[in-house]
Amino acid sequence: xxxxxxxxxxxxxxxxxxxxxxxxxxxxxxxxxxxxxxxxxxxxxxxxxxxxxxxxxxxxxxxxxxxxxxxxxxxxxxxxxxxxxxxxxxxxxxxxxxxxxxxxxxxxxxxxxxxxxxxxxxxxxxxxxxxxxxxxxxxxxxxxxxxxxxxxxxxxxxxxxxxxxxxx
Amino acid sequence: xxxxxxxxxxxxxxxxxxxxxxxxxxxxxxxxxxxxxxxxxxxxxxxxxxxxxxxxxxxxxxxxxxxxxxxxxxxxxxxxxxxxxxxxxxxxxxxxxxxxxxxxxxxxxxxxxxxxxxxxxxxxxxxxxxxxxxxxxxxxxxxxxxxxxxxxxxxxxxxxxxxxxxxxxxxxxxxxxxxxxxxxxxxxxxxxxxxxxxxxxxxxxxxxxxxxxxxxxxxxxxxxxxxxxxxxxxxxxxxxxxxxxxxxxxxxxxxxxxxxxxxxxxxxxxxxxxxxxxxxxxxxxxxxxxxxxxxxxxxxxxxxxxxxxxxxxxxxxxxxxxxxxxxxxxxxxxxxxxxxxxxxxxxxxxxxxxxxxxxxxxxxxxxxxxxxxxxxxxxxxxxxxxxxxxxxxxxxxxxxxxxxxxxxxxxxxxxxxxxxxxxxxxxxxxxxxxxxxxxxxxxxxxxxxxxxxxxxxxxxxxxxxxxxxxxxxxxxxxxxxxxxxxxxxxxxxxx
Numbered sequence: 001x002x003x004x005x006x007x008x009x010x011x012x013x014x015x016x017x018x019x020x021x022x023x024x025x026x027x028x029x030x031x032x033x034x035x036x037x038x039x040x041x042x043x044x045x046x047x048x049x050x051x052x053x054x055x056x057x058x059x060x061x062x063x064x065x066x067x068x069x070x071x072x073x074x075x076x077x078x079x080x081x082x083x084x085x086x087x088x089x090x091x092x093x094x095x096x097x098x099x100x101x102x103x104x105x106x107x108x109x110x111x112x113x114x115x116x117x118x119x120x121x122x123x124x125x126x127x128x129x130x131x132x133x134x135x136x137x138x139x140x141x142x143x144x145x146x147x148x149x150x151x152x153x154x155x156x157x158x159x160x161x162x163x164x165x166x167x168x
Numbered sequence: 169x170x171x172x173x174x175x176x177x178x179x180x181x182x183x184x185x186x187x188x189x190x191x192x193x194x195x196x197x198x199x200x201x202x203x204x205x206x207x208x209x210x211x212x213x214x215x216x217x218x219x220x221x222x223x224x225x226x227x228x229x230x231x232x233x234x235x236x237x238x239x240x241x242x243x244x245x246x247x248x249x250x251x252x253x254x255x256x257x258x259x260x261x262x263x264x265x266x267x268x269x270x271x272x273x274x275x276x277x278x279x280x281x282x283x284x285x286x287x288x289x290x291x292x293x294x295x296x297x298x299x300x301x302x303x304x305x306x307x308x309x310x311x312x313x314x315x316x317x318x319x320x321x322x323x324x325x326x327x328x329x330x331x332x333x334x335x336x337x338x339x340x341x342x343x344x345x346x347x348x349x350x351x352x353x354x355x356x357x358x359x360x361x362x363x364x365x366x367x368x369x370x371x372x373x374x375x376x377x378x379x380x381x382x383x384x385x386x387x388x389x390x391x392x393x394x395x396x397x398x399x400x401x402x403x404x405x406x407x408x409x410x411x412x413x414x415x416x417x418x419x420x421x422x423x424x425x426x427x428x429x430x431x432x433x434x435x436x437x438x439x440x441x442x443x444x445x446x447x448x449x450x451x452x453x454x455x456x457x458x459x460x461x462x463x464x465x466x467x468x469x470x471x472x473x474x475x476x477x478x479x480x481x482x483x484x485x486x487x488x489x490x491x492x493x494x495x496x497x498x499x500x501x502x503x504x505x506x507x508x509x510x511x512x513x514x515x516x517x518x519x520x521x522x523x524x525x526x527x528x529x530x531x532x533x534x535x536x537x538x539x540x541x542x543x544x545x546x547x548x549x550x551x552x553x554x555x556x557x558x559x560x561x562x563x564x565x566x567x568x569x570x571x572x573x574x575x576x577x578x579x580x581x582x583x584x585x586x587x588x589x590x591x592x593x594x595x596x597x598x599x600x601x602x603x604x605x606x607x608x609x610x611x612x613x614x615x616x617x618x619x620x621x622x623x624x625x626x627x628x629x630x631x632x633x634x635x636x637x638x639x640x641x642x643x644x645x646x647x648x649x650x651x652x653x654x655x656x657x658x659x660x661x662x663x
């Protein structure tokens with residue numbers, strides 16, 4: 001079965017197969033013998049075509065965090081079901097997502113309120129700069145996901161506008 | 169170590185993170201009791217756990233809590249503390265707070281409010297230094313005679329740097345290279361100053377191209393003793409924020425080194441300065457100019473502790489207790505080379521944007537000459553609520569080359585999983601040929617943008633990452649185990 005992983009916004013397709021006590025990893029037309037021996041406290045040894053590499057690993061949902069050769073990386077497993085769902089048109093266009101982590105300086109709208117395109121919904125502060133998050137279209141506010149003073153993460157939903165019937 | 173003087177028995181740390189932990193370490197080593205205030209968000213932080221007593225404070229935001237002087241003074245009373253150590257940032261350079269602490273009958277571990285007002289104000293500090301004959305970059309201050317400001321500015325020669333009198337952090341600063349643009353640039357800088365600081369007053373100074381940032385650590389006690397603890401060079405910066413600091417500066421000759429250190433000591437003496445402070449200079453082609461004074465313990469103070477062997481927080485507490493400095497100038501010797509690298513939760517490849525996450529694994533580097541000042545622990549969330557600095561890695565070596573090598577291997581050894589950091593970027597900085605040659609200036613990262621860019625992932629490393637991730641992802645492993653080896657091989661062929 002083909003699986004998909006993402007490293008630094010780049011997708012990689014891999015195929016893992018059992019090969020005796022170890023596994024074979026197929027990726028980009030290459031193939032190698034691999035196995036992983038976990039030890040205590042996140043440490044482990046990765047066998048990669050006969051060479052041994054000390055690693056420290058931690059899982060967080062679909063993300064494998066990995067320290068190898070003196071550097072840290074994050075590898076995201078893309079669930080085949082979710083990948084399919086994400087490709088169809090969904091509600092993403094109705095939600096303002098945080099462009100980067102920060103804190104909320106002001107919330108200017110309330111649920112149910114009508115807003116004009118370009119109207120400021122919330123003001124956020126990030127990297128010592130204030131940024132206004134403006135309505136990208138006319139509509140009515142379905143939900144405000146943050147309050148003044150709240151810290152938020154990158155891609156966190158800030159404000160949702162109610163879906164509008166599309167003009168035909 | 170013994171307690172300096174019994175002026176106080178309990179010290180309240182009005183800060184958080186690595187600096188709170190670092191202050192508590194010395195407070196306890198001196199046999200004193202360590203108390204701390206904290207916002208709820210920091211309840212489980214290592215600093216709160218390390219304190220003997222803790223008191224929760226609140227506010228509209230976590231930062232607002234740490235800036236609420238009245239709550240902190242009330243907490244000091246409730247916890248039975250007699251002294252307050254402010255750390256850096258927050259209320260450390262707030263003269264009003266220092267006065268409130270004194271009015272409450274408590275001891276502030278830091279300089280007097282008058283010294284903060286004099287030396288912490290850029291324009292006043294410059295005027296003071298000029299008056300006492302210390303080297304200051306040629307400048308024109310609007311307030312001196314507003315009507316002749318433009319003429320005086322023009323007379324300095326170009327390029328010029330316009331700065332807001334009330335400014336800080338690089339906001340509202342403008343470089344002017346062309347005399348014809350001066351008037352318009354002044355108008356713009358004034359409007360920015362009004363917008364950011366509610367104060368449109370300006371001053372202008374001769375702009376020094378590619379300067380180095382060199383600062384001198386000083387200590388003064390209430391008995392008139394002032395010493396310097398040599399310099400730190402902090403030229404590698406991004407957005408006016410220091411990233412790497414070292415001592416000694418690779419730029420100074422022994423003669424220049426003695427001169428800059430003595431100048432700093434004399435400035436502090438002239439100001440009647442007490443407690444720990446840092447005199448900042450800009451340095452370019454053999455000349456140095458006074459820039460400003462930081463009236464607090466600095467983030468990069470461990471660099472000085474590593475080369476001098478002097479615990480600066482212990483000296484701060486002695487001074488605050490009214491004792492004499494434990495050292496005289498001739499006792500202070502700088503030995504070897506120390507470098508500090510700041511570990512930030514940020515992505516250098518995405519314009520140093522802050523990153524967030526949860527600390528899933530944390531392993532401190534160890535070894536000869538390695539110090540790791542860290543305020544976070546496994547399981548803790550890294551949020552955008554505070555400054556993105558997570559920890560400081562400081563190394564000492566017999567010379568700069570050894571210190572760089574130790575820093576490089578300590579950065580490799582540091583394991584911090586769950587939140588992207590600048591560790592890889594820091595290694596690229598210290599391995600850069602220009603850095604290795606000591607050729608740094610405040611525009612270093614702009615001159616070498618390739619350092620911040622994330623290098624492409626080598627194919628073999630990507631394969632290893634994919635192998636580890638595939639083998640530890642349950643769904644992938646289960647799918648592999650479910651297919652007999654022969655079919656699996658065929659599957660791959662078909663693929």
